[in-house]
Amino acid sequence: MAIAVSIDRVVKRFGALTALDGVSLAIEEGEFFGLLGPNGAGKTTLISCLAGLARPDSGRLSVLGRDVVDDYRAARRLLGVVPQELVFDPFFTVRETLRFQSGYFGLTRNDDWIDEILAALDLTDKANTNMRRLSGGMKRRVLVAQALVHKPPVIVLDEPTAGVDVELRQGLWTFVRKLNGQGHTIILTTHYLEEAEALCGRIAMMKQGRVVALDTTANLLARFSGHALWVRLADPRPLSGELAARARFEDDGRSLRLPLSGAADLEPTLSRLRESGCIVEDLRVFPPDLEEVFVNLLREGGHG
Numbered sequence: 276m277a278i279a280v281s282i283d284r285v286v287k288r289f290g291a292l293t294a295l296d297g298v299s300l301a302i303e304e305g306e307f308f309g310l311l312g313p314n315g316a317g318k319t320t321l322i323s324c325l326a327g328l329a330r331p332d333s334g335r336l337s338v339l340g341r342d343v344v345d346d347y348r349a350a351r352r353l354l355g356v357v358p359q360e361l362v363f364d365p366f367f368t369v370r371e372t373l374r375f376q377s378g379y380f381g382l383t384r385n386d387d388w389i390d391e392i393l394a395a396l397d398l399t400d401k402a403n404t405n406m407r408r409l410s411g412g413m414k415r416r417v418l419v420a421q422a423l424v425h426k427p428p429v430i431v432l433d434e435p436t437a438g439v440d441v442e443l444r445q446g447l448w449t450f451v452r453k454l455n456g457q458g459h460t461i462i463l464t465t466h467y468l469e470e471a472e473a474l475c476g477r478i479a480m481m482k483q484g485r486v487v488a489l490d491t492t493a494n495l496l497a498r499f500s501g502h503a504l505w506v507r508l509a510d511p512r513p514l515s516g517e518l519a520a521r522a523r524f525e526d527d528g529r530s531l532r533l534p535l536s537g538a539a540d541l542e543p544t545l546s547r548l549r550e551s552g553c554i555v556e557d558l559r560v561f562p563p564d565l566e567e568v569f570v571n572l573l574r575e576g577g578h579g
């Protein structure tokens with residue numbers, strides 16, 4: 276597989292702040308790649324560098340072999356970016372906005388594709404509506420459409436579903452999955468971890484400008500998460516020894532989560548609770564999840 280996006284030791288500073296502290300990533304063609312991290316981790320800065328909107332202090336980035344600084348126009352053409360912020364000219368209609376964007380890439384007869392994107396994003400009946408009359412969620416759909424007008428092989432979605440209703444989220448993911456199935460490389464940043472878990476084959480987790488974990492979603496789940504037992508006790512009761520070290524209590528003092536080393540650990544854990552005098556009022560077993568991975572990685576500072 277060819278490399279769709281290459282990011283090589285990228286450093287970006289804003290005054291005294293190092294927003295990107297030597298980030299390296301290689302994303303292959305056809306991947307559905309997740310870029311995750313808490314607020315301020317550097318995800319948007321990295322995307323800005325990739326899109327040529329910010330210039331790294333050192334390091335190199337390329338899209339399908341085209342350097343984003345030295346070969347800016349070619350690299351930009353290969354990339355479709357759905358930005359986080361809603362910025363539009365309020366006087367254009369949706370169709371005009373998309374035609375204008377097509378013109379920016381030198382595409383004059385693009386209406387068939389524009390119609391297809393409008394339909395996929397459920398925007399057909401808004402085609403002639405002025406941007407200023409659209410709701411926030413609708414505007415976000417137009418941002419997605421705008422990023423796709425030139426059929427870019429690499430598509431970057433920066434928090435595309437923030438503030439968007441469930442119906443559109445599902446519609447958007449069906450469409451993006453279809454594009455990925457057709458061979459488009461997708462890079463996604465999102466705070467909806469269950470979305471990343473369901474969609475991304477591989478994930479990089481960033482923290483304070485560094486990549487702290489990079490692996491397939493399945494491996495991350497296996498390495499940094501596992502099954503967990505959640506119980507609510509009949510009354511608050513302090514635990515001791517091994518149970519106390521494992522337990523994470525909730526605010527009510529009687530609900531707690533205990534990580535399990537595997538399915539076979541369920542019965543011994545329940546027995547130990549019983550032996551220590553706990554009466555279990557309710558219980559649930561959770562499968563491994565990305566939220567747990569995220570919490571563990573951020574607490575530990577990452578495993579490289």
Ligand SMILES: Nc1ncnc2c1ncn2[C@@H]1O[C@H](COP(=O)(O)OP(=O)(O)OP(=O)(O)O)[C@@H](O)[C@H]1O
Nearest residue numbers: 289292293294312313314315316317318319320321
């Ligand atoms: N233009 C700028 N000038 C100064 N500091 C900036 C600028 N852009 C970003 N930063 C800082 O760089 C760091 C990384 O920000 P960035 O927006 O890349 O994070 P992020 O991971 O995208 O966060 P979020 O999830 O909140 O979008 C933050 O500390 C931010 O305050």
